[in-house]
Amino acid sequence: MxxxxxxxxxxxxxxxxxxxxxxxxxxxxxxxxxxxxxxxxxxxxxxxxxxxxxxxxxxxxxxxxxxxxxILPSSVINQVTRERAKELEEQQGFPPGRKQTKELKEQITDELLPRxxxxxxxxxxxxxxxxxxxxxxxxxxxxxxxxxxxxxxxxxxxxxxxVRTVMSPGAAMTDWLASDEAPDSFTVDQDTELRSTAESKATVRYVRHTLEANQIRQHIETGKQCTRLALTWAGKISFTLGDNLSIKKIALLDVLKEDAGAIGKNEDERFDGNFLLFAGEMSKLLAALINALGGMLPDAEVA
Incomplete structure (x- = not known):
């Protein structure tokens, strides 16, 4: 979903x-x-x-x-403003000033909005x-x-x-790649991004490419950190984890798709069943991910 x-x-x-x-x-x-x-x-x-x-x-x-x-592109507003400003200059004998141009632009925006x-x-x-x-x-x-x-x-x-975790996602993902060992219940897939912490921000991206441990370590040793890593949890859900804990490209794998296909007789039942399946598995994934990042910081624990 x-x-x-x-x-x-x-x-x-x-x-x-x-x-x-x-x-x-x-x-x-x-x-x-x-x-x-x-x-x-x-x-x-x-x-x-x-x-x-x-x-x-x-x-x-x-x-x-x-x-x-x-959707009202600024280029359209600016073009009409220039045309109106030119007409106004011909009428009054001098170009409109900054304040007049601003008012003209606001007026044109109001005129164009309904269209x-x-x-x-x-x-x-x-x-x-x-x-x-x-x-x-x-x-x-x-x-x-x-x-x-x-x-x-x-x-x-x-x-x-x-959510605030003991280990930052960027540091944890870099450690997983450096050690060539994913945390329990997770496997590392074939997409990742490593970015230099130096001013250059030099970036290396792997897309559907086998991550060679020695090659990855060389990048890490030169000062690069992992900012994005594709993972699979428990053989059920694949996703990409970002260094700000954002999760993207969530996909249910075949084992869950088979379960989803057997849910419900009508559209409403299938929707509710798929929602429950997603919620149940995703809540487990989130708990496992937080655990892999060292747990919640004390001031962010659930009361």
Missing amino acids: FRNAQIYRLLKAWDITAEQLAQHLAPQTFTPAGNMDMQSQGWIQPRESSNGLVHQVNRQFLLRLQTEKK AFTSIASMWVWIDPVNGWLVADSSTPAKAEDALKLLFKAVPKFPLEP
Whole structure:
């Protein structure tokens, strides 16, 4: 279900119900952007069959954040501004000043907005109150923050914190490559990136390439650290781990695909079954990954 994962930790037992959470989120329900709006963002029903803004299966919550953005390239605004400025110069006998040009640009932006194309994107958010995880299906922490800001605003004292581990992911991945030994239940795959810590930031990337231990060690000895590493957990899920603990390219392997294929008789049952399968296995993967990084820092432990 998720291709990416930005990971956060619930700091204490969370006994809020799906209905209560949906009530908190209701004022943030998505509404389409108006003619003069550059962007609109809000929660939508995760499924058409969902009963509200929170889809619940066995104490696992699924949310969906939708974002609509107007596509109005700055090059178009600047071009029209130059044309209008030239017309204005001919009318008044001198070129518009900085303030007048700024006002002209704002006016043109307002004029063009109703005719701008729009792009619509959505992001899954999975909340696991049982094991204490919140995961956003985002390739970058910045995009995940959009969902977190709304949640913090909607839910009083939302008990959430970024995951902080004893070992940094970059240092741990570098150690795994240097020792040619992955942590328990993990195997190293064929994609990695090593970057110099020097000012040059020299970077070496391996894509679908066998990682020769001696060659990798040479890069590490010259001052490079691993910033991205492809891994497989328990023969079930492959993914790429970043040095900021971002997880990308999540893929269920055949053993789980077979289980997923046998779930449910209709679309709703299959969706719920696949969600539970993903949530159950992903929560185990996250626990194993945190353990491989030395565990949580004391001030980030679950109460």
